Amino acid sequence: MKSKKWLMFALITTLSWGLWGAMTGLFADETIPSTLVYSIWALTMIPPCLIALKLIGWKLDYDKRSVILGCSIGLLGSGGQMLLFQAVNVGPAYLIFPIVSLSPIITIALSFGLLGERTGKLGAFGIVLALIALPLFEYSAGPAESQSQGLLWFALALFVMAAWGLQAFFMKFSNESMSAESIFFYMTITALALIPMAYAMTDFTQEINTSGSVLLTTAGIQVLNSIGALCLVYAFRHGKAILVSPLTNAGAPLISAVLAIILMGVVPSDAKMLGIALAIIAAVILAIEPEDKDKIEKH
Template identity: 40%
Template sequence: MSNKSWIVYTFMVVITWGVWGAFSAWPTTHYGYPDQWIYIIWSLTMLIPCWFSLRGQRFDTSGTAILYGCLIGFTGAGGQLLLFKTLAMGAPAYLVFPIISISPAITVMMSLVMLKERVNKLGALGVVLALLSILMFSISSGNSDKGEGLLWLFYSVIICIAWGVQAFFMKRASNLGVKDSSVFGYMTLTGIVLAPVAWLMLADKGASYPLMATLATAFIQLLNAVGALCLVMALSRGKATIIAPCTNALAPVLTAVISLIVYQSMPGAWALAGIVLAISGSTMMVYSEEKQNAIKLSTAL
């Protein structure tokens, strides 16, 4: 793959997660489909991109692969389950999601300190704008629900840390030579392992839902799963300091555009500000990174 392949995979994450975000609530709003069932179906849809990624590849069972595979899988899937529990407690979504949205900042800081990744001034400005845009989108999607106590705050911080650390571990695993296919294989396995926990969290285990709700959920969550695989592939080819904030900033932009077209839902002031910051920041990051690569190439020649 060329050194620009990380851009392709990064924008594939944006496309799949942007479309997924626009329709992710559809099964719940139309059929009352519970989040726990959505998690279970998501864990099973992971098998499809996993099969394609592992086809013709050797599944890495070394100690390093197992360690980082489990760390990546359980921090991602565990954070998702904890999010369901947090929202079920009646936690204020308008505060929960802005806290979780800071996770790319954790990835950036860990990559700068522990992986010694570096970005130039323009790239750093792009990272800052992208992180700000994520916060704007989170604030714009809030509501007026009220949570009880501060346990939701503790859970939200845990989720934020888990997802920030997960992206860092993806990059770290790649640096240690663990292939994309094996990393995603472990993510799939850990997601399925936690499916029984989601089942136990169901309030009404005997409830039945239309077939259309299940099929729609499966298709929507397949986009989520494919995006996760593309994220693993992007992080193995590019800098986590660029990719993590870029994907988290641009995906909501596509979600907002699709929502405007499909639902005739005009973004609010915060979301519009987020769109401007996301596009500006992401453009700066990609341009600065490619400019650095061009300088390195010309120097080498």
């Protein structure tokens, strides 16, 4: 069904990111610093980027507006990742990730106010449930960590949340004037451009495992992230940001949590179980929410 094309891409993103999260937890190698994992992820953006460009006959949007918008989207995403690395180094992860997970609030607010996106009562209820579920997936009632440097981690977490919320909004906004494939191209270019920064942030005094098997496993996991990112751009192309953003951001950790339970024998906390239940309900509601009858799809 054409009106649900956004849902197909959003579900692929959700599945890819859910698998990515689960596989990261299952095969994570602590001897590879997160900065190098970022570099590997940036390189895995190349294959889906080339495939996407081939599908449109290599017709890249390269006017000034497209370059600025595309690079802004890429820098907000990749730059947010860089800030996240620093945040988890100086602050408690169990508090940082719930803050970051609320980025759809910014996307929804901007899309509602600036793009005039609306949804019915059912869709609004689904959005609220998804937003409630998001921080529950990362909540942990563990002891406070004394190594946090004042409120630096809090400020960095807020910046990451804002960056990713703005990125999603600009994805939707840019899709009105440029191709989704061009957007992803600029996302790939900016991700690659930040590799030197990630390299400079790497602590090479620690033991680092660069064996071929570990690097290939890491790349195989990270390509799931890249595929999900490409499909997310397509989801914003065909659907409302106020529906796409909460669905993907709640659905992905849902899949990760379920797979962790199955594959790793993890017993989730009560908070995570509540998050799983709310995310399932929200996903179903957003999936069945009807499109506006007067909506005109742009091809």
